[in-house]
Every structure is written in structure tokens, then in C-alpha cells.
Amino acid sequence: MTAPAIPPRPPLAELQRKAEWMALLTLAVGLHALEAALPGLGPWFKPGLANVMTLLALYLMGPRAAFALVVARVALGAALIGTLFTPTFVMSLAGALAAGAVMLAAARLIPGIGPAGVSLLGALAHMLAQFVTVEALFIQQPAIYYLLPPLLLLAAVTGWINGALADYLLDALRARRHAPA
Amino acid sequence: MATTPDSAPSLKRKLAGRPADRLLLALALAGIGLCWHLVHARLAGGEPEVAIYHGQTLLARYPLHARRPIHFEAMGDLGPADIEIDPQGVRFTDSPCHGKNCIRAGHRHRIGDVIACVPNRILVAINGAHRAFDAVAE
CATH class of the missing domain: 2.60.320.10 (N-utilization substance G protein NusG, insert domain)
Structure with missing residues (x-):
């Protein structure tokens, strides 16, 4: 009797990359749940700290890894906090997909843009997509847009800060990678 | 490459952004201001x-x-x-x-x-x- 063939072991670099992606996903889901537990912010506005992990994935691993992280984070985060398939989940998914698409496009197409600019555009896209989704599917009244300008301003501020934080973490992570053991 | 105090990442410096980022921020703030103005200009006064x-x-x-x-x-x-x-x-x-x-x-x-x-x-x-x-x- 011959022993079953053992599949070849994946290269170490690939395993390391998957481990890093999982670590970012775990952090993103944790931050998503933490933000949902913060009082007084409402369904519209969240600081978007989980988006810092998306930015790290985008700059460290590329657009496919970043987009996969966005989808996985929203689904797992909603399952964790008990909002899966509720209106909150639909708003969150629409916002996250729009933000992900805009951030990937911005990073690729706008020359000289950094994480702060990418994050700023992502935060604005997130907020706009939430409003369009709510107006189209749930509230169906243009009066809902009365809320938009102040929330866009908050999104711009938090998007900028999150982008700067991601830029800082990227430098720190790259410095650690290149540091002698 | 180990970081020296001069090359160490600084959050304060990162908050300033890059020139392209600052341009985008200025455009975004101008757009938000315009949006705010349009919404409130079109809200009629009178008895609420x-x-x-x-x-x-x-x-x-x-x-x-x-x-x-x-x-x-x-x-x-x-x-x-x-x-x-x-x-x-x-x-x-x-x-x-x-x-x-x-x-x-x-x-x-x-x-x-x-x-x-x-x-x-x-x-x-x-x-x-x-x-x-x-x-x-x-």
C-alpha cells in the first residue's frame, strides 16, 4: 500500500501574507464591533477606524486583498454584533463597498495621492453611499439629505485622521520589516 | 533599516498630508460648504x-x-x-x-x-x- 501523496507545502511568503491578512481582518472586525458599541453616534456616523486596516491592506498587499478585507469585515462584523441582513447592515455594506471602490481607484489613478487623501475620498464615498441607499430603499424622502452636509464634514475630518494614522502605521510596519533581527 | 529619531515616523507630520492630499481636502471642504449652503438656502423660512x-x-x-x-x-x-x-x-x-x-x-x-x-x-x-x-x- 502506498502512502497518500502529501501536497507540497505553500511557500513561506504566501503563508506569511495570509497570516498578515487574517491579522488585519481580526483587527478590523474588532474595531467594527467596538465602534458599534460606542454610545451616541447613531447609525449614520462612525469614526471609521476599521478603515485604517483596509488602508494597510491596500498599501501592503494590494487592491484585491483590500477589497476582500472590506467585504469580510462588514459580513463578520455584522454577524458579531447581530445586525446581519438588517437595514444597518445594508447601509454598512453599501458604504463599505463604495468606499473600497473609491479608495482603490484613487490610489491607482490620482498621482501623488497619499493615504490621507485616499482615506478622505473613501470616507466621503462611504457617507454618500449610505444616504443614497437609505433614500432609495428605506426612507424614500429627499428631506433625508438635510442631514448630509454636517455628516460629510465629520466624515472628511475622520477620514483624514484615519488616513494619517494609516500612513504612520505603514511607516512603522515597513521600518520593522527592514529592521535587522 | 533601523529608524533614527530624524527618520522615525511622526503622526504629527502625517496629519499634514501630502500636497495632493491637501488639495483634495480643500476641494472636499469647498464642496461640502457649497452643499451645506444649497441645502439651507433652499429650506424656506416662515413658520416651521x-x-x-x-x-x-x-x-x-x-x-x-x-x-x-x-x-x-x-x-x-x-x-x-x-x-x-x-x-x-x-x-x-x-x-x-x-x-x-x-x-x-x-x-x-x-x-x-x-x-x-x-x-x-x-x-x-x-x-x-x-x-x-x-x-x-x-
Whole structure:
């Protein structure tokens, strides 16, 4: 009797990359749940700290890894906090997909843009997509847009800060990678 | 490459962004300012009134400054929500939704203020005497 063939072991670099992606996903889901537990912010506005992990994935691993992280984070985060398939989940998914698409496009197409600019555009896209989704599917009244300008301003501020934080973490992570053991 | 104090990442420096980022921020802030101006310019003045909607349906309209508290039961997708209009403004006092963000929003009293209960699909908006956004199926 011959022993079953053992599949070849994946290269170490690939395993390391998957481990890093999982670590970012775990952090993103944790931050998503933490933000949902913060009082007084409402369904519209969240600081978007989980988006810092998306930015790290985008700059460290590329657009496919970043987009996969966005989808996985929203689904797992909603399952964790008990909002899966509720209106909150639909708003969150629409916002996250729009933000992900805009951030990937911005990073690729706008020359000289950094994480702060990418994050700023992502935060604005997130907020706009939430409003369009709510107006189209749930509230169906243009009066809902009365809320938009102040929330866009908050999104711009938090998007900028999150982008700067991601830029800082990227430098720190790259410095650690290149540091002698 | 180990970081030296000079090359160490600084959050303060990162907050300044790159030139392209700063240009985008300026454009975004200008756009938001314009959007804010347009929304408020189109909100008519005059006597404020409270409009209560479920989806596309206008359920009720009341003058905002009621001398005595008025309670309106708005039937949403999840069940009835209680909306109170009193001298302080308008607020949700009860809602069947899970998060209760609509109740936590408290009183609203200025033209252009909105309270939305998305899960129950109820919207309370304070409009001027002549609403700018008039695409309401009544």
C-alpha cells in the first residue's frame, strides 16, 4: 500500500501574507464591533477606524486583498454584533463597498495621492453611499439629505485622521520589516 | 533599516498630508460648504412645521410650536412609533426599533432638522412653510 501523496507545502511568503491578512481582518472586525458599541453616534456616523486596516491592506498587499478585507469585515462584523441582513447592515455594506471602490481607484489613478487623501475620498464615498441607499430603499424622502452636509464634514475630518494614522502605521510596519533581527 | 529619531515616523507630520492630499481636502471642504449652503438656502423660512413620513407616504403635518404636547402614533414597518410635539420641539418617545437611535436623538426644533428611524422607515422632518424638496407622493 502506498502512502497518500502529501501536497507540497505553500511557500513561506504566501503563508506569511495570509497570516498578515487574517491579522488585519481580526483587527478590523474588532474595531467594527467596538465602534458599534460606542454610545451616541447613531447609525449614520462612525469614526471609521476599521478603515485604517483596509488602508494597510491596500498599501501592503494590494487592491484585491483590500477589497476582500472590506467585504469580510462588514459580513463578520455584522454577524458579531447581530445586525446581519438588517437595514444597518445594508447601509454598512453599501458604504463599505463604495468606499473600497473609491479608495482603490484613487490610489491607482490620482498621482501623488497619499493615504490621507485616499482615506478622505473613501470616507466621503462611504457617507454618500449610505444616504443614497437609505433614500432609495428605506426612507424614500429627499428631506433625508438635510442631514448630509454636517455628516460629510465629520466624515472628511475622520477620514483624514484615519488616513494619517494609516500612513504612520505603514511607516512603522515597513521600518520593522527592514529592521535587522 | 533601523529608524533614527530624524527618520522615525511622526503622526504629527502625517496629519499634514501630502500636497495632493491637501488639495483634495480643500476641494472636499469647498464642496461640502457649497452643499451645506444649497441645502439651507433652499429650506424656506416662515413658520416651521413637522412632517412625519413612512416611506413615501406623508402621515401627518403639524405646526412645530404646539402649546400643548401632541402625540402622534406613526405606524412603521416594525410597529407603531410615538412622536411627541411639544414647546421644546419634536422627538421620538417610543419606537419598536432595536437601536433606539431615534429616541436618543432627543428634541429637534430648527428648520432643516431631521430624525430618521431607518429600521422602521419613519422620517420626521422640520420644514419651512414652503418646502424646497417637494417630491413627496402624498
